[in-house]
Amino acid sequence: MSNKKDHQTRTNILGLTVPLFAQSGFDGVSMRDVAEEIGLTPAALYYHFKDKEQLYLETVKYAFQKKTTAAKAVVDMGSDPLKRLEAFITWFTKTLGKEKDFQKLMQWVLLDTDKARMQNLIKETFRDLFVSIQGLGESFKPKYDPHMLSISIIGLVVYHFETTEARKTLPGNKSSHDQPKTIARHVISLLRNGLMPAQPTLHTN
Amino acid sequence: MSNKKDHQTRTNILGLTVPLFAQSGFDGVSMRDVAEEIGLTPAALYYHFKDKEQLYLETVKYAFQKKTTAAKAVVDMGSDPLKRLEAFITWFTKTLGKEKDFQKLMQWVLLDTDKARMQNLIKETFRDLFVSIQGLGESFKPKYDPHMLSISIIGLVVYHFETTEARKTLPGNKSSHDQPKTIARHVISLLRNGLMPAQPTLHTN
DNA sequence: GTCTATACCATGATAGAC
C-alpha cells in the first residue's frame, strides 16, 4: 500500500543525507541537522529509520551501489588488460572529480571507528568491484601480486582527490592537478612506464 | 617559574591524546574522555589548554613534527634520486607500520571539516617534508610533474596502510600484504618499472 | 506520516574553593 510511498520518501531522504555524511562523517552530523536539511522534525526521521546508524548505513550503500556497479561494467569490458586498466582509470578519475560526495564517503568509511561496521560496508559495496580490478591485476602476475596491485592502482588515483584541498597549501600546486584528465594521464603513464628512463627516446623535437 | 613544569605536563597530556584523536578523530573524542584517560578532571584540562580545538591542534603537531623531521633527513641524504626514493619509501613504510597513530592522524587531518584548520596543519607539519620529496621528483622532469609525482608516491604507500582493515574482507588478502617490507618492495618495483614488461632498448628511429 | 512535547544523557566550558 503505502510501501511504495514510504520507499520513495526514504530514497528522497538518502539523497539529502549523502552530502551531509560525506562532508562531516557520522559523528559530525546530528539527527537534528538531518531533519532540518530534509524539512522534517527529528521524530519523523525515526519513522523511516530505526536509528542514526541505520540511516548512515543506508546512506553509504545508496551512494556507493550506483557507482560501483557502473565501475564494474567498465573494468569488465574489453580484453587487453592495459586498455581495460586505462579505461577504468579514466572512468574513475572522472567520477571522483564529479562526485565529491562519493569520494569523501569512501574516506569516512575507511576511518570508521567501528571496525565491524566498516568491514561490512566494504564487503557490501566494494567487494564486487575489487574482484573485477583484481582480475585485471592477474594479468601482471607473477611480477605483481594482484591484490597489492589493485590497492596500488586505486590508491594512486584516490590520493590525488583526497589531497585536493591539502595540496593548495603546498608548493608546485597548479589547478590543472585537480583535473580528472590530467590525473588520469599522469597515473596511466606512471603505471605503464614507471620512473626508469623508458625507451631511449626518439627525437621528439 | 612553573613554566617548565607546565610544559612537562602539557607534553605528558599530548602523549596520551595522540592515540585518542588518532582512533576517533576530533568529533569522536570528548574532553571527558581525554580527562579520564589522563587521570584528571575536565576542568583541569582547561588550565592547560584553552579549548578542545587547541588541544587537538597541539596533539596533531606534536605527533607529526617528530616524524616529518626524521623523514626529511632520510629524503635529503644521498645523491642518486632513485636510491633516495627507495630509502624514503623504506623508511615511510616502516614508520607507518610501526606508528599507527601517526598514520591515522594523517587520515583525519585530510578529512577535517574545517578547511582552514586543515590547511594550516598541513602547512605547519608537512610542507617541509613535501618540499624535499618534490625536490626528489624534480629528477624525473619533464616526464613527470614533480608535484603530482610526489602525491603519487605518498599515496601509493599510504593507501596500503589506510586499507589495512578494509582489505581483510577482500579476496586475495594475505597477512604479508601488511608488512612494511612487502609493501616497500611492491611500491618500489612498481615505481621503477611500471607494468610494461621491461623491454630491451630498441633503436627504431 | 508528521507533528508536539519531552525524557534523558553527553557535551564544552566556567566559577570559585583548596
Place this chain on the structure above:
DNA sequence: GTCTATCATGGTATAGAC
C-alpha cells in the same frame, strides 16, 4: 594545578496526538 559544582546547549530517541 587540580578539584567540586554547575550551566547552557545539543545529542539520540520515544510517546502519543492528529
